[in-house]
Structures are given as C-alpha cells and as structure tokens.
Amino acid sequence: MCGIVGLHLRNPELHPRLGELLGQMLGEMQDRGADSAGIAIYGDPTWSPAGQGCVSLLETGVGAAELDAATAAVGAALGSEVAGRLVDDTLVLSAEVDSEILLATAITVYPDALVAGFGADLTVLKGVGAPRDLVQAWGLSNASGWQGVGHTRMATESAVTPSGAHPFAVGPEQCLVHNGSFSNHATIRRELRAVGVEFDSENDTEVGARFVAHQLAQGKDVETALKEVCATFDGFYTLLVSNHDSFAVVRDAIACKPAVIAETDDWVAMASEYRALAHLPGVADARIWEPEPEVVYAWTR
Template sequence: MCGIVGLHLRNPELHPRLGDLLSDMLGEMQDRGADSAGIAIYGDDTWSPPGQGCVSLLETGVDSIGTTAVASEVAEIAGADVGAQLVADTLVLTAPIGSEELLAAARTALPDALVAGFGADLAVLKGVGAPRDLVQSWGLRGASGWQGVGHTRMATESAVTPSGAHPYAVGPEQCLVHNGSFSNHATIRRELRAAGVEFDSENDTEVGARFVAHQLAQGKDVETALKEVCATFDGFYTLLVSNHDSFAVVRDAIACKPAVIAETDDWVAMASEYRALANLPGVENARIWEPEPEVVYAWTR
C-alpha cells in the first residue's frame, strides 16, 4: 500500500497555489505510506528558474555551509555559473545550460551522490520520514508551478532509503510514481541492463521508470510507452507518469490498486483515494471517475 497524488493545472491563475494544494493532497495519503515520500514540481521559479537546467541530488554529504563550495566546483567543471540550494536533504543545482550537461558536471564533482531528478523546470525532493513532516521541511506550501506529482511509500520491495523513495525521475523532465508491485521486475531489470541501462536501487518501481524512459528515448510517446508497460510487466499497479508537458495514468489488467481521477476546466488531478482531491477548488463541479484497467489516460499542457 502506497499513496499517489498528481495535479496538472490548466488555469495559470492557480499556478501560485500548486505547492499548497499538493501539500494537502500528500498529507491525506500519509496513512497509506508513512516511511518516506517525495514530490516532483514543474515550474517553480525558485527551485528551477526558467531557462535553466536543474539537477536534484541526494546523499551528497553537503550541508548548508558547503553549498557555495559545491556550486563553485560544479561551475568550474561546467563552465557556467551554478546556483546551489539545500532543500532539506535534497541539493538542487541550477545553471544556464542544458540539464544533461549540468548533470554530467554534478556527477564529476559528486560521484557518490544519488540523482533524484533532472530537467528544465523540474525539481524533485525526496526523503525518509512522515510525509507531513517532509512537506514542512521542504517548504512545499510556498512552491508554484503548473504540475506536481507526489508519493507516500509503504516499503515492500526494498529498503527505506532515499534511493527507494518515489518519484523515480530517471529521464529528462520525466518522473514516475507507483502503487503496487511488479512480479517480473528482476527479469526486466536484467534485460534493461543488457541494453546498457544503469540502476541506482533494487526497487521494482525503478525498473518501471527505467523501462518507460528507455521507451521514450527510442522516440515513443508516453501513451505508447505505457501500453508497452501493460504488455511487458506482470503484477498489480497504478502508475502516474509525467514529463514537462504531460500527465498520464494507467492501471494493470485487474485494477486492484485504487485510483480516482477528477477533471475540471481548471485542472486535472488523480490520487489513490478521493479524500486527497476533496479540497481542490471547484471539485464539486468536477467530472470524477475510476480509471479503467489497462486504459491510458493522458493530458498535455
């Protein structure tokens, strides 16, 4: 049992409220998974300034005093000015260069760090602990943007560590959150490794995220990639996958893991349970439904 939340804002007037709305949504899912949590935010000007690459890192060993030194080291490698901010346990680096170029420089400077996410306009924050406490430590209520995805975890397949927390953001501007388990993840991991894909954890969700990223890197769109997930993976799952401009949901053939979607002219939202959606503005006028098995629901900004 885990909790998924996602919010895709169509109305720009709601962008300043993204963090506040997501904070309440994530908090409602705390009893579905209280050992760790994570959030991916698209479009916050402080965490990921417009026109800059952004990289989110965990397990860096850097404290608030050391951020200036790290920024200088990464800047020297990248050949560009680098900003560094510590958001609880996540080190967020930004620079006026491509995210993958910044990521390469960050990996050179901090080879043992865990990459939580990377991409233009994307910041990914993850941590161990109760989700409501993490929301407060991140200052999530002050965040803005057009899209956010969150997860509360009850660990079943791997250790309770930052590397095991969701979202898994393994491709540029991409992230995936998952409620359920993949029974054939070991086989698919071996196949992906044979194709040159590297892994950071033994978590079954990372296999799903790497599989989707591999499909997208081959030129497939999100809907096609998720149809391939349904054809390839065994197990029980609800998945929410996002990238810079899209938001998609799919469930397995049995659809035993709960999910509900709500849609208005102002926003699209999904969660593991309706109570996470109940306080969204205008929800009383929303179209609300439970996603059908193996049907991909996708929206584009």
C-alpha cells in the same frame, strides 16, 4: 500499500498554489505510506528557473555551511555560473546549460550522489520520514508551478532509503510514481541492463521508470510507452507518469490498486483515494471517475 497524488494545473491563476494544494494532497495519503515520500514540481521559478537546466541531488554530504563551496565547485567544473540551493537534504542546482550537461558535470564533482531528478522546469525532492513532516521541511506550501506529482511509500520491495523513495525521475523532465508491485521486475531489469541501462536501487518501481524512459528515448510517446508497460509487466499496479508537457495514468488488467481521477476546466488531478482531492478548488463541480483497467489516460499541457 502506498499513496499517489498528482495535479496538472490548466489555469495559470492557480500556479502560485501548486505547492500548497499538492502538500495537502500528499498529507491525506500519509496513512497509506508513512516511511518515506517524494514530490516532483514542474515550473517553480526559484527551484527551477525558466530556461535553465536543473538537477536535484541527494546523498552529497553538503550542508548549509558547505553550500557556497559546493556550488562553486560545480560551476568551476562546468565553466559557467551555477546556482545552488539546499531544500532540506536535497542539493538543487541550476545553470544556463542543458540539464544533461549540468548533470554530467555535477556527477564528476559528486560521483556518489543519488540523482533524484533532472531536466528543465523540474525539481525532485525525496526523504525518509512522515510525509507531512517532509512537506514542512521542504517548504512545499511556498512552491509554485504548473504540475506536481507526489508519493507516500509503504516499503515492500526494497529498503527504506532515499534511493527507494518515489518519484523515480530517470529521464529528462520525466518521473513515475507507483502503487503496487511488479512480479517480473527482476527479469526486465536484467534485459534492460543487457542493453546498457544502469540502476540506482533494487526497487521494482525503478524498473518501471527505466523501462518507460527507455521507450521514450526510442521516440515513443507516453501513451505508447504505457501500453508497452501493460504488455510487458506482470503484477498489480497503478502508475502516474509525467514529463515536460504531459500527465498520464494507467492501471493493470485487474485494477485492484485504487485510483480516482477528477477533471475541471482549471485542473486535472489523480489520487489513490478521493479524500486527497476533496479540498481542491471547484471539486464539487468536477467530473470524477475511476480509471478503467489498461486504459491510458493522458493530458497534454
């Protein structure tokens, strides 16, 4: 079943409340998927300092006692100062270098780590367990920023592990969350592997994320990439895709997976059900609608 939430803040006065608002949205979707969850936060000054490359890693084996040594090891390999933080089980690294350089260096130190996400302005957290519990463990209510995406998962296509949790953030500043299933993902995975694309899981959603990232890397914009998804993928899906300056939603041709969008002068929000939006400030005056099949809805910062 799964639950999707997303919040794009237009009013800078709301930026300090991003984590609080997104956490409430995610909690409302817990009964749509209580086995794991994940979030992507754009613009938190502590997790992803402005002007720095950022990387979020899982499965590093680093705990609080090892944090300083782990950070120093990455800094030594990079030849530059690195800041490291543990957010529950996620090692969040930042440095004054391009995020892809920081990522490549971090992987030499932790070759078996799962890359949860990378990019300037972006932190991605994933975990196994009830979404409301994870929101507390992450301290999400203290996070700020200009955009956030979240997902609660009911596993159908792969194991309940951090690698199977959404968002899938496989390109710089990019992430994708998905409610539904792709019926031809195995074929598309083989085609992408044939052109050199690597995968971390057997999750069908990762195929969608890798496909979109591949389209963007070829110079296409998000709207065009999502139109290519509609032309290429079979199945039932609602997708929310975000990157460094945009926020986009699309549904399949039948549109059987629920979705609702709300928009005000202060924000744009999307969720699988309206109850996840009901607490947002000014929602009583919002324009609210259900996205049409195969229509790409996109907003730019």
